Amino acid sequence: MKKPVKITITVLIILILGSILGVGSAFLSYDWAGNFYNVKNGPWQTNLAIGSETANPYLRAAVAVHGLLALQQSETMYYHAYTDDDGKLLNADNVYRIEGRAPDSRWWSITVYGEDDFLIPNELNRYSYSSNSISYNSDGKFTIILSKSHRDGNWLPLGNTKRFSLSLRLYNPGESIRRNPANVELPKIIRE
Amino acid sequence: MRRWILFSLVGVLIVAVILHIVTLFIIPLNIMNNTMSKYPVNKLVKSPKTTAQSRNVVRPSPDLVYSICCYDVSKEPIRFTAKIPTDTYWSVSMYQENSDNFFVLNDRQAKSNPVEIVLVKQGNPVPSDAGNAQIVYSPTSRGILLVRHLLLSEDRYPDLQAIQKQSSVKIGSAPIAVTPVQTGGLPFEPAEYKNSVYGFSIKYPKEWKEAPPSGNQLFVAAAPARVPTISISSRDETSFSDAINNALKNAGNTEINIGPRKSVQLKDGTEAVQSTLKFKVKSGYDADALSMGVQKDGKWIITIVTTVTMAAPYDESLFSAIMDTFQLNK
Numbered sequence A: 001m002k003k004p005v006k007i008t009i010t011v012l013i014i015l016i017l018g019s020i021l022g023v024g025s026a027f028l029s030y031d032w033a034g035n036f037y038n039v040k041n042g043p044w045q046t047n048l049a050i051g052s053e054t055a056n057p058y059l060r061a062a063v064a065v066h067g068l069l070a071l072q073q074s075e076t077m078y079y080h081a082y083t084d085d086d087g088k089l090l091n092a093d094n095v096y097r098i099e100g101r102a103p104d105s106r107w108w109s110i111t112v113y114g115e116d117d118f119l120i121p122n123e124l125n126r127y128s129y130s131s132n133s134i135s136y137n138s139d140g141k142f143t144i145i146l147s148k149s150h151r152d153g154n155w156l157p158l159g160n161t162k163r164f165s166l167s168l169r170l171y172n173p174g175e176s177i178r179r180n181p182a183n184v185e186l187p188k189i190i191r192e
Numbered sequence B: 001m002r003r004w005i006l007f008s009l010v011g012v013l014i015v016a017v018i019l020h021i022v023t024l025f026i027i028p029l030n031i032m033n034n035t036m037s038k039y040p041v042n043k044l045v046k047s048p049k050t051t052a053q054s055r056n057v058v059r060p061s062p063d064l065v066y067s068i069c070c071y072d073v074s075k076e077p078i079r080f081t082a083k084i085p086t087d088t089y090w091s092v093s094m095y096q097e098n099s100d101n102f103f104v105l106n107d108r109q110a111k112s113n114p115v116e117i118v119l120v121k122q123g124n125p126v127p128s129d130a131g132n133a134q135i136v137y138s139p140t141s142r143g144i145l146l147v148r149h150l151l152l153s154e155d156r157y158p159d160l161q162a163i164q165k166q167s168s169v170k171i172g173s174a175p176i177a178v179t180p181v182q183t184g185g186l187p188f189e190p191a192e193y194k195n196s197v198y199g200f201s202i203k204y205p206k207e208w209k210e211a212p213p214s215g216n217q218l219f220v221a222a223a224p225a226r227v228p229t230i231s232i233s234s235r236d237e238t239s240f241s242d243a244i245n246n247a248l249k250n251a252g253n254t255e256i257n258i259g260p261r262k263s264v265q266l267k268d269g270t271e272a273v274q275s276t277l278k279f280k281v282k283s284g285y286d287a288d289a290l291s292m293g294v295q296k297d298g299k300w301i302i303t304i305v306t307t308v309t310m311a312a313p314y315d316e317s318l319f320s321a322i323m324d325t326f327q328l329n330k
Helices: A003-031 A057-067 A175-179 B002-036 B154-165 B240-250 B316-324
Strands: A039-041 A044-046 A076-081 A096-100 A105-114 A128-130 A142-147 A155-157 A164-173 A188-191 B064-072 B078-082 B090-096 B101-106 B115-121 B134-138 B142-150 B168-171 B190-195 B200-205 B209-211 B217-222 B229-235 B254-258 B262-265 B271-280 B286-296 B299-308
Touching: A003 A057, A003 B002, A057 A076, A057 B002, A164 A175, B002 B142, B064 B078, B064 B154, B090 B115, B090 B134, B101 B134, B142 B154, B190 B217, B200 B229, B200 B316, B229 B240, B240 B254, B240 B271, B240 B286, B240 B299, B286 B316, B299 B316
Parallel strands: A142 A155, B115 B134
Antiparallel strands: A039 A044, A044 A076, A076 A164, A096 A142, A096 A188, A105 A128, A105 A164, B064 B142, B078 B115, B078 B168, B090 B101, B090 B142, B190 B200, B209 B217, B217 B229, B229 B299, B254 B271, B262 B271, B271 B286, B286 B299
């Protein structure tokens, strides 16, 4: 093979392999969003730089894909859960119980999302419980059941989805959460 | 041959690293661009309630009602005006082209209601006609402005829609001109109540219907939805707060809380005192009101414009405009 042809082929191979590796690894790396949530609290995870100008390119890309137009942490804290308390991926064929006390914030909500990061269609148009819609137990705690089949009480329907995830939103979070986001008591996600 | 392979591997690595970084920067820009292409430019789109059918932005909150404006301030600033609900969370936030949230203001931080913001591209000249509006600089020419209204319960949705309607985005930095032709500069089409005994007059929205007064009341009128209402009474008490307190108590209201009083001069030069009020109406609902007292012949002429916030928002600009039309016959 003549040298110029050899050089051209090599450069082409370098460009093609480099592009596949570079672009592919970028998509894979941001989509491993779990790794960029640097604060973990049980199954809940967050990153305090969400929405802010200090977010690194990986986090910014992950937020743009999974939670575009998020607010800065001083205004709202977003915790996401993709697993239960035992670390197993949330699966809509199971029944889960979310148990806990009202987190320290002006207003809070727990919302369930399908695999596509949108709300799960259901007959009741029920997608979330919040500090003003939830019913508390007599001990001051609350329980939410997540299942496909109807349950009484605080029930979030899982519709026809397979995998799902949860978001805990805390609007104007209190000092206790902002100071100690990894250890403050958050609701448990228990598989029944 | 070995050098050739090494050279190729280093080449692949360099290209991969460069494209890895470039791709990471392009992803948010691309997603923002894609979102912005779904909305008209420099128009505030008032979205309906969020449901499973809402698929423009990922992970929407079903408890919030959103208004969104995709802006382009490269040539001209935009002016955002919004009415803030008084009893629920509200915020306006702005995102630059790479999705970073560079500005947020919530209902508790807002210094005025309605809130007025002029958004200017960083580096462009500061507009001179922005008036009292807060100036916010956008790091990029294009971006997204997002308003969040928290929906406390399903039955409050009509109230929230009414509030949502009172927000707007317009191109340019000057305030929206009030159309003064038919209303004499008022933000409502007026009807007038005249009292010849005490010698005063006041204007109120024409669609409000007069109702029979009781006790010391001279005049009562109410909006078709029953609130807001206006009531005028004459009181013998010596202090403004006693006059207000008794006027409200006599009408069956409880838990009366009178805000700080301020002295005002009405358009005709009449000296008056005003204060905001909070109380519970006879049926137990929370009410917000603006009150005004004018002294005439040793009596207080007390005007109170009241709303039950659950049914109609507290509209300070409307209530103040009504008070401003009070005139003593000279």
